[in-house]
Amino acid sequence: MDEQQQEQQRVTEVIEKIDEQKQHTEDLYHKAHQETSQVERNYSQNAKVNLIEADDRIETHAEIQQQKGLVARAVENEAILKRQIDELSDLQKSPYFGRIDIKDADEPDIESLYIGISSFADRDGNFLIYDWRAPISSIYYNGTLGKVKYDTPAGMMETELIKKRQFTINHGEIQHMFDTNETVGDELLQRALGEQNDEYMRNIVATIQKEQNDIIRDVYSDLLVVQGVAGSGKTSAILQRIAFLLYHSRTSLNADEIVLFSPNKLYSRYISDVLPSLGERNMRQLTLAEFFSRRLEGMQVQTLFDRFENQHQLTEYEQNLIDFKESQDFIELIQAYEKQLSTKEIKFTNINYRGEIFFSKEQIQAIFETFPLSMSNKERLLKTKNALIKLLQKRVNQEIKQDWVQNQIDQISDEKYHGLVGTRHFKSYDEENHFIGRQIVDKEFQIIDDAIFNNYFIDSYSQYADFLSQIDLGDFDWQKVAKAFTDAIELHQIHLEDAAPMMLLRDLITGSGTNRKFQYVFVDEMQDYSVAQLMYLKHAFPRAKFTLLGDSEQTLFKDVTEPQILLAKLKQAFHVKRANLITLNRSYRSTAQITNFAAALLPDGHKIQAFSREGDLPKVIIADNEQQAVVDMTNLCRDELQQYGTIAILTKNMAESEHVATLLHELKPSLLNDGDRSLPKGIVVLPIYLAKGLEFDSVIAYNVSEANFPGRLWRGTLYTIASRAMHQLHLISIGKVSNLITQIKPDQFSFQKSFNITPHKSQKLDE
Numbered sequence: 001m002d003e004q005q006q007e008q009q010r011v012t013e014v015i016e017k018i019d020e021q022k023q024h025t026e027d028l029y030h031k032a033h034q035e036t037s038q039v040e041r042n043y044s045q046n047a048k049v050n051l052i053e054a055d056d057r058i059e060t061h062a063e064i065q066q067q068k069g070l071v072a073r074a075v076e077n078e079a080i081l082k083r084q085i086d087e088l089s090d091l092q093k094s095p096y097f098g099r100i101d102i103k104d105a106d107e108p109d110i111e112s113l114y115i116g117i118s119s120f121a122d123r124d125g126n127f128l129i130y131d132w133r134a135p136i137s138s139i140y141y142n143g144t145l146g147k148v149k150y151d152t153p154a155g156m157m158e159t160e161l162i163k164k165r166q167f168t169i170n171h172g173e174i175q176h177m178f179d180t181n182e183t184v185g186d187e188l189l190q191r192a193l194g195e196q197n198d199e200y201m202r203n204i205v206a207t208i209q210k211e212q213n214d215i216i217r218d219v220y221s222d223l224l225v226v227q228g229v230a231g232s233g234k235t236s237a238i239l240q241r242i243a244f245l246l247y248h249s250r251t252s253l254n255a256d257e258i259v260l261f262s263p264n265k266l267y268s269r270y271i272s273d274v275l276p277s278l279g280e281r282n283m284r285q286l287t288l289a290e291f292f293s294r295r296l297e298g299m300q301v302q303t304l305f306d307r308f309e310n311q312h313q314l315t316e317y318e319q320n321l322i323d324f325k326e327s328q329d330f331i332e333l334i335q336a337y338e339k340q341l342s343t344k345e346i347k348f349t350n351i352n353y354r355g356e357i358f359f360s361k362e363q364i365q366a367i368f369e370t371f372p373l374s375m376s377n378k379e380r381l382l383k384t385k386n387a388l389i390k391l392l393q394k395r396v397n398q399e400i401k402q403d404w405v406q407n408q409i410d411q412i413s414d415e416k417y418h419g420l421v422g423t424r425h426f427k428s429y430d431e432e433n434h435f436i437g438r439q440i441v442d443k444e445f446q447i448i449d450d451a452i453f454n455n456y457f458i459d460s461y462s463q464y465a466d467f468l469s470q471i472d473l474g475d476f477d478w479q480k481v482a483k484a485f486t487d488a489i490e491l492h493q494i495h496l497e498d499a500a501p502m503m504l505l506r507d508l509i510t511g512s513g514t515n516r517k518f519q520y521v522f523v524d525e526m527q528d529y530s531v532a533q534l535m536y537l538k539h540a541f542p543r544a545k546f547t548l549l550g551d552s553e554q555t556l557f558k559d560v561t562e563p564q565i566l567l568a569k570l571k572q573a574f575h576v577k578r579a580n581l582i583t584l585n586r587s588y589r590s591t592a593q594i595t596n597f598a599a600a601l602l603p604d605g606h607k608i609q610a611f612s613r614e615g616d617l618p619k620v621i622i623a624d625n626e627q628q629a630v631v632d633m634t635n636l637c638r639d640e641l642q643q644y645g646t647i648a649i650l651t652k653n654m655a656e657s658e659h660v661a662t663l664l665h666e667l668k669p670s671l672l673n674d675g676d677r678s679l680p681k682g683i684v685v686l687p688i689y690l691a692k693g694l695e696f697d698s699v700i701a702y703n704v705s706e707a708n709f710p711g712r713l714w715r716g717t718l719y720t721i722a723s724r725a726m727h728q729l730h731l732i733s734i735g736k737v738s739n740l741i742t743q744i745k746p747d748q749f750s751f752q753k754s755f756n757i758t759p760h761k762s763q764k765l766d767e
């Protein structure tokens with residue numbers, strides 16, 4: 001038997017064992033299912049017991065609670081077994097993708113370990129497959145043959161790596177198999193990357209590269225910053241990292257304690273399948289807009305999309321002001337302002353009830369002033385809150401005796417009565433009356449209670465305006481800045497650059513706004529976040545370790561910030577000890593021709609390494625007018641559709657996308673906007689900021705003319721557009737092509753004047 005036959009025999013044997021285990025688990029599952037049905041039946045019968053009979057009530061209640069517990073446990077048990085069956089089914093199709101042969105110094109024999117998506121042991125406890133996240137599996141990703149080290153909970157271990165073998169196994173058959181000394185050989189990666197784009201991102205466990213593995217397995221850093229060029233696998237790496245962390249800290253971390261800030265809803269959907277495909281639950285996902293609007297209820301916070309749409313229209317003064325408001329210095333000014341706030345400067349406001357003052361601001365301020373100055377504002381406010389709650393309780397007790405409450409008690413329905421009273425017993429009528437009255441008033445005054453609890457007696461907006469008006473720095477007219485802020489608030493609007501500082505000020509004064517539950521915070525596309533926003537996130541999740549990923553070159557409409565400078569800034573701003581910067585320079589998404597073209601758009605693009613997957617040169621098509629561009633795009637789309645599943649026409653803004661979609665209506669393209677949650681197949685038209693983090697088989701960049709992409713501030717936009725393409729890239733220009741492109745060496749792309757004319761290299765691009 002040759003080696004492949006031997007390996008195939010093992011695969012077949014392992015699959016048989018998996019099958020046995022699966023059948024056994026399925027039996028257990030059916031039993032569990034019957035048990036669940038039984039306890040559910042018991043529960044519904046018990047729940048029907050007459051609850052009106054007072055004597056039975058308490059007993060029934062206890063019984064129902066017990067039954068409820070039983071139902072929950074049975075359902076959970078069933079779900080665990082179902083998950084195991086799913087995992088075994090996945091393993092059956094492709095039980096593993098790697099093999100390492102190792103020899104420990106004190107062992108005479110060589111041991112062969114097979115690595116797959118999850119562990120599998122036979123009935124005698126022999127591991128037939130090791131989970132890719134197990135300590136020993138790191139050798140597969142990190143090590144070259146010879147002496148290797150790997151980290152375990154018991155410390156560093158050493159062994160000798162004798163062989164590394166990779167497999168592609170499909171439906172139980174070995175398709176390819178080869179030995180390698182590299183991290184993970186090019187061959188497997190070539191195959192993975194050559195495939196067409198899917199609706200969902202795939203996991204990359206079989207082909208994780210060494211530098212990606214460093215990101216995935218970092219359990220030490222409090223702040224991990226990843227600067228990775230477009231397509232270098234940042235998003236892939238964080239998802240595998242989450243799966244790794246969940247495995248590594250199985251008993252102390254669950255998926256609900258991890259939050260990922262994602263750029264948009266399309267992206268959220270695109271990545272949603274990776275963790276389930278690895279047998280893990282998804283983490284929480286939020287966009288920055290969602291996070292802000294939850295914390296600033298009733299306000300319309302400017303979205304990042306709105307910012308992108310309008311940024312290029314800003315004057316230099318306006319842009320400078322935004323930059324300053326988004327800086328660490330500005331956040332420090334807020335912190336200093338809050339520290340020195342005197343009692344008189346705190347902006348109290350009335351708590352109203354049904355249009356009338358319930359607690360006046362003077363009354364609240366007077367209470368606040370009764371607490372000693374030696375306390376911090378935060379402590380004094382907490383005490384004020386408690387005092388207000390006591391006063392409210394007093395009012396509740398007085399209110400119970402009012403006619404309106406007594407009237408409601410007299411007219412109460414049986415159902416409502418039982419809802420309020422439950423299983424309680426009362427010694428007297430008065431006691432019962434007081435109890436019910438209290439419930440009614442409590443409910444009525446809930447809104448006041450909420451207002452106290454949420455610190456609505458502090459006018460955070462006026463406070464922030466006050467802060468703005470007293471700044472004495474830079475060339476800005478701060479009185480005007482404060483007025484513009486207040487005017488926007490009148491319309492329930494808040495600019496993006498004001499949101500984080502404003503919330504921070506509110507939280508610092510009131511001692512609120514922090515969530516200690518989250519252990520990990522991930523931010524993808526970090527270049528779209530300001531330092532002020534990131535500092536606010538750190539404040540909001542004080543216990544969490546942060547992983548920030550991005551590409552400074554994909555900054556839209558702005559100059560880039562060097563990653564080292566950003567790390568230094570964040571390290572200082574976050575007050576962390578263990579910060580780590582990992583740089584990824586190899587790009588996997590696109591063919592080498594597309595990556596090299598995209599890299600050439602950047603001044604220091606030479607550091608970007610293309611993965612050696614060959615394809616066509618990107619093509620610039622010059623149309624004389626819009627009509628001709630439409631003909632070109634139509635022909636192009638029809639051609640590309642023969643070969644590819646998704647073709648994206650990317651524009652620089654929404655208005656342009658709408659225009660293009662109208663022009664191409666015959667092709668019935670899907671026009672995507674901010675609210676879209678899924679990516680259809682076929683032709684899609686969308687602005688680049690909505691395509692962040694996404695990729696398409698074929699990309700058409702719309703109108704890359706000098707008039708549409710003038711100057712260096714558009715460089716990042718063009719680079720981001722070009723780097724979304726996996727297999728084909730076309731760039732349509734109406735008239736003279738942007739200088740950002742014409743400065744590229746002519747052998748890195750081809751061009752043609754009109755779609756049906758054969759390309760002619762000597763033709764001048766800017767003719």
Ligand SMILES: Nc1ncnc2c1ncn2[C@@H]1O[C@H](COP(=O)(O)OP(=O)(O)OP(=O)(O)O)[C@@H](O)[C@H]1O
Nearest residue numbers: 204207208209230231232233234235236588589693
């Ligand atoms: N080790 C790998 N094995 C297989 N595929 C990989 C690997 N690394 C990256 N890829 C693929 O490369 C593409 C780009 O990866 P990903 O989207 O994670 O990159 P990114 O750095 O987040 O990109 P961008 O910043 O441009 O959005 C994806 O299709 C991903 O599956």
